Amino acid sequence: MTQLTPPMGLIAELTHRCPLQCAYCSNPLSLDPPPDELTTDEWRRVLDEAAEIGVLQLHLTGGEPMARRDLVELVSHATNIGLYTNLITSGVLLDDDAMERLLAAGIEHIQLSFQDAVPESADRFGGYRGGHAKKLEAARRIHDAGMPLTANFVIHRQNIERLEDMLTLGEQLRADRIEIAHTQYYGWALLNRTALLPTAEQLEFANQIVTDARDRLLGRITIDYVVPDYYAARPKACMGGWGNRFINISPSGKALPCHAAETIPDLTFPSVREHSLSSIWTGSPAFARFRGTDWMPDPCHSCERREIDWGGCRCQALALTGDATATDPACAKAPSHFVMAAAIRQTADAGLDFVPRRLKGA
Amino acid sequence: MSKSDRIPRFRRGTKLRFDKTRSTWVVLAPERLFMPDEIGTEILKLVDGQRSIRVISLELAGQFNAPLDVVEPDVIAVLEGLVMKGAMEL
Ligand code: SF4
Numbered sequence: 001m002t003q004l005t006p007p008m009g010l011i012a013e014l015t016h017r018c019p020l021q022c023a024y025c026s027n028p029l030s031l032d033p034p035p036d037e038l039t040t041d042e043w044r045r046v047l048d049e050a051a052e053i054g055v056l057q058l059h060l061t062g063g064e065p066m067a068r069r070d071l072v073e074l075v076s077h078a079t080n081i082g083l084y085t086n087l088i089t090s091g092v093l094l095d096d097d098a099m100e101r102l103l104a105a106g107i108e109h110i111q112l113s114f115q116d117a118v119p120e121s122a123d124r125f126g127g128y129r130g131g132h133a134k135k136l137e138a139a140r141r142i143h144d145a146g147m148p149l150t151a152n153f154v155i156h157r158q159n160i161e162r163l164e165d166m167l168t169l170g171e172q173l174r175a176d177r178i179e180i181a182h183t184q185y186y187g188w189a190l191l192n193r194t195a196l197l198p199t200a201e202q203l204e205f206a207n208q209i210v211t212d213a214r215d216r217l218l219g220r221i222t223i224d225y226v227v228p229d230y231y232a233a234r235p236k237a238c239m240g241g242w243g244n245r246f247i248n249i250s251p252s253g254k255a256l257p258c259h260a261a262e263t264i265p266d267l268t269f270p271s272v273r274e275h276s277l278s279s280i281w282t283g284s285p286a287f288a289r290f291r292g293t294d295w296m297p298d299p300c301h302s303c304e305r306r307e308i309d310w311g312g313c314r315c316q317a318l319a320l321t322g323d324a325t326a327t328d329p330a331c332a333k334a335p336s337h338f339v340m341a342a343a344i345r346q347t348a349d350a351g352l353d354f355v356p357r358r359l360k361g362a
Numbered sequence: 363m364s365k366s367d368r369i370p371r372f373r374r375g376t377k378l379r380f381d382k383t384r385s386t387w388v389v390l391a392p393e394r395l396f397m398p399d400e401i402g403t404e405i406l407k408l409v410d411g412q413r414s415i416r417v418i419s420l421e422l423a424g425q426f427n428a429p430l431d432v433v434e435p436d437v438i439a440v441l442e443g444l445v446m447k448g449a450m451e452l
């Protein structure tokens with residue numbers, strides 16, 4: 001067993017509240033109710049503890065982190081203690097006043113998500129009329145403030161044909177980075193999978209567009225491309241390995257190795273209300289459960305990629321095979337790999353209807 | 363303009379910081395971070411948006427008592443690597 005190194009990043013899911021209702025949202029189906037959310041003081045303490053144990057970057061996310069009234073306060077606290085602060089937002093609440101205050105608080109980077117390149121489809125998918133227009137305004141504010149911007153586009157079967165336009169929009173908005181992310185099938189996205197999974201032809205089309213754009217924009221705009229597991233031969237290194245690089249805190253204060261970890265039934269995740277981050281990182285059995293390579297079954301255990309992808313994602317293994325200890329079915333060497341192809345076949349004649357993400361039962 | 367005259371600067375949102383926990387310098391960038399090796403760190407510490415590649419190379423050549431024509435290609439390689447990763451502008 002190699003020695004435990006300190007975590008690099010803290011993912012703070014400040015709230016599950018969100019004005020949008022994206023059908024591809026990877027938040028859990030059972031969202032944390034607002035009264036359970038950590039208080040400002042509790043978050044401050046968590047941030048202090050994070051900086052103490054070696055966390056370098058803070059990712060503020062949700063839900064919509066800007067739905068928290070104390071967001072600016074938390075950003076300012078984080079920057080004061082030396083954390084690099086990254087805000088991941090839908091942008092619909094980023095007005096002039098909010099931008100000014102975030103800037104003063106020392107925010108270092110903003111990732112702004114778009115649902116599409118065109119307003120009609122974007123607003124339909126986000127379930128928020130006028131949302132796209134607000135995002136364009138938000139992007140302009142970020143740029144005018146001299147802040148670096150990442151434009152994020154989550155792509156799926158119903159918007160992938162406009163990928164070229166999304167890249168153009170990213171360029172027009174003078175983004176420093178454009179993130180093109182195939183939908184990751186967790187939470188609401190998994191529920192809506194048949195309406196979202198792209199076809200093989202669509203995927204090939206997207207890969208080509210991204211390759212060309214990368215050439216064209218090299219050294220100017222970085223394009224991050226997140227590929228879909230369902231067509232992959234090897235899984236992603238989920239979170240850079242379980243309990244290896246990140247701690248994710250849910251709105252109600254559960255410390256998780258990955259945002260979907262609570263779906264794994266036989267693990268108990270510690271609350272930051274009761275435990276320090278340091279004791280969680282070094283002592284929590286749930287964080288230790290899939291850390292490193294000792295827990296791995298074959299084919300992973302004897303595979304030369306075991307410290308590259310760490311056997312893929314535990315939550316995906318659970319969701320698709322019923323067993324969180326199985327090799328991620330995204331891997332072609334996994335006994336369960338066939339479920340990916342089966343899911344793709346299932347979508348072939350499925351409709352495009354989806355369930356919008358909502359806090360209370362739809 | 364020759365490469366030596368170029369002035370490297372970190373892109374917006376990218377910073378070099380000392381990490382006390384790990385006793386090492388890190389480059390913090392939007393949604394990623396890099397841990398430069400010792401030489402890389404010495405180079406990056408001199409990046410201030412004023413010094414050119416030549417000036418940086420001369421300083422390092424002096425500091426390490428090495429010839430400029432050995433140092434400068436290293437400096438260029440490190441900086442160009444970070445340009446490709448989107449962390450630096452040249
Ligand atoms: S994916 Fe959409 S619904 Fe989910 S948190 Fe982000 S903006 Fe809100």
Ligand code: SF4
Nearest residue numbers: 300303305306311331
């Ligand atoms: S067998 Fe396991 S370690 Fe090897 S590539 Fe597949 S998931 Fe990764």
